[in-house]
Amino acid sequence: SFYKELRDKLKENNRFYLYETNVGAALPVIDTIKKLHDTGEKIQKIRGVFSGSLSYIFNTYSETNLSFSEVLTEASTLGLTEPDAREDLCGNDVARKLLILARELNIEKELKDVSVESLVPKHLNGNTSLAHFNDRLLELNKPLQKRKQVLKDEEVLRYVGELNVSSETLEVKLISENKKTSLGQLKGADSVIEIYSESYGDLPLVIQGAGAGKEVTARGVFSDILKLSNQLN
Numbered sequence: 001s002f003y004k005e006l007r008d009k010l011k012e013n014n015r016f017y018l019y020e021t022n023v024g025a026a027l028p029v030i031d032t033i034k035k036l037h038d039t040g041e042k043i044q045k046i047r048g049v050f051s052g053s054l055s056y057i058f059n060t061y062s063e064t065n066l067s068f069s070e071v072l073t074e075a076s077t078l079g080l081t082e083p084d085a086r087e088d089l090c091g092n093d094v095a096r097k098l099l100i101l102a103r104e105l106n107i108e109k110e111l112k113d114v115s116v117e118s119l120v121p122k123h124l125n126g127n128t129s130l131a132h133f134n135d136r137l138l139e140l141n142k143p144l145q146k147r148k149q150v151l152k153d154e155e156v157l158r159y160v161g162e163l164n165v166s167s168e169t170l171e172v173k174l175i176s177e178n179k180k181t182s183l184g185q186l187k188g189a190d191s192v193i194e195i196y197s198e199s200y201g202d203l204p205l206v207i208q209g210a211g212a213g214k215e216v217t218a219r220g221v222f223s224d225i226l227k228l229s230n231q232l233n
Contacts, residue, residue: 004108019100019224020224021217021224023097023100023101023193024207025212025220026219027220032195033105034104037106042197043196044165044196045163045194045195045196045204046101046162046165047194047204048191048192049192050094050097050191051211051212052080052212053080054159056080056189057071057072058156058157058159058174059187062148062156067138069137072137084133086124086130086133090118090125091117091172094159094160094161095170095172098172099170107165115169115170115173116172116173117174119140119159119174120133121139147176155176155179156179158176158183158184158186159175160174160177160183182194182208189210189213190211193208
């Protein structure tokens with residue numbers, strides 16, 4: 001694959017390529033997984049809410065009486081979504097982030113191998129205009145309301161990415177989650193990633209915090225620059 005060729009070329013020419021902000025902005029997700037893997041830790045599963053926009057949308061939707069289209073409009077007004085919200089709702093952004101983490105564990109997969117549950121109805125997908133999609137936002141309400149109605153009192157909706165290492169399966173999906181878990185307690189537009197491994201047992205290593213935003217992403221990029229400068233000295 002092109003990814004493997006790129007990795008081989010970097011190694012062959014003793015070059016460095018850092019990309020921490022590709023997953024979770026300045027959260028140390030990639031660095032943590034890389035260090036665990038390089039030291040022989042057997043990672044079994046990675047699960048989390050990777051999208052700041054979808055985090056905000058489902059945190060708000062689960063805890064209020066607003067319709068899904070109202071929450072989506074609010075998130076868009078706050079600048080949390082892409083100009084075309086379908087970019088967030090289709091799940092491809094989460095799929096790309098999950099793929100990056102899988103490749104850190106030497107799992108050779110491509111984007112087409114990720115199972116993605118899109119929240120965009122087929123008749124409103126990328127083959128239609130943005131104006132057409134925005135005019136028919138109300139059509140998103142019914143299917144999401146059905147998912148919300150079957151929640152138990154202690155449950156909320158979360159849009160997650162999940163990597164099962166042993167089976168090498170990557171899934172992006174909408175799930176019901178207990179409010180007491182790290183994913184269930186999520187607030188605002190924060191991200192949270194759970195890393196299950198042999199040493200940590202049933203309780204995962206949890207990385208949580210602001211997973212989007214210009215300021216935190218800039219700090220993440222600056223951190224990578226500092227790491228590179230140290231490696232080159």
